[in-house]
Amino acid sequence: MDQLKDFLLEIYNLLYSEYGPQGWWPADNWFEVIVGAVLTQNTSWKNVEKAIQNLKLNNLLEPERLYKLSEQELAQFIRPAGFYNLKAKRLKNLIELLRKYDFDFKKTAAQIKREELLSVNGVGKETADSILLYAFDKPIFVVDNYTRRLLQRLEVVCGEADYEEIQSLFHGISSDLQCYKEYHALIVRHVKQICLKNKPKCGDCCIGMFCKYSILSTKN
DNA sequence: GGCCAGGTGTAAA
């Protein structure tokens, strides 16, 4: 297990050396992180940016403002992010939770629990953990499909590995908040970048020496 | 024109 820890730390160092700090989450404040976390569900960040911009230009990117806005109106502002009716509902659900804490950052950060976020319809594990890590600075690692794919290619986990299993691997290597924020961002950056190449091969990237299979390969 | 993107919930098998 200590070996695995060292291995994951080495991967982190290689990625960090290659790409440098990623500055995640790209948002001006905690509430923008939360809105972005919902809007980015199965959606490219480019489209999320347009939706966020719409809200900003209309002075709506504040919890109280969105609380007062109707679901139908909200949906129109976030259209570019896709699934806009669904996401308007999900944002409303989340804002209803935030209202319990009087839309107050400190109060929410001090009291909010993962289970509470997960109980909100439209908030799954990845969204909940993104909010906890990037909006509220909780040392909780965010697992996404990029993470799963990368660990599969590195033969650290198999395809059936569940969310918490993968998460615990990262919780085992460090409890450092910045490391969690950076590692997740670096994984996203790396896998995206590699997949953009026409024919990525093994050994083709900064961690290639550890990959038996191409990142695009479906082989486990 | 087809495929995919920083997922999640629901319903049927």
Added chain:
DNA sequence: TTTACACATGGC
């Protein structure tokens, strides 16, 4: 418990 599908826009 697993699988299929809906949700929708915009970039390449």
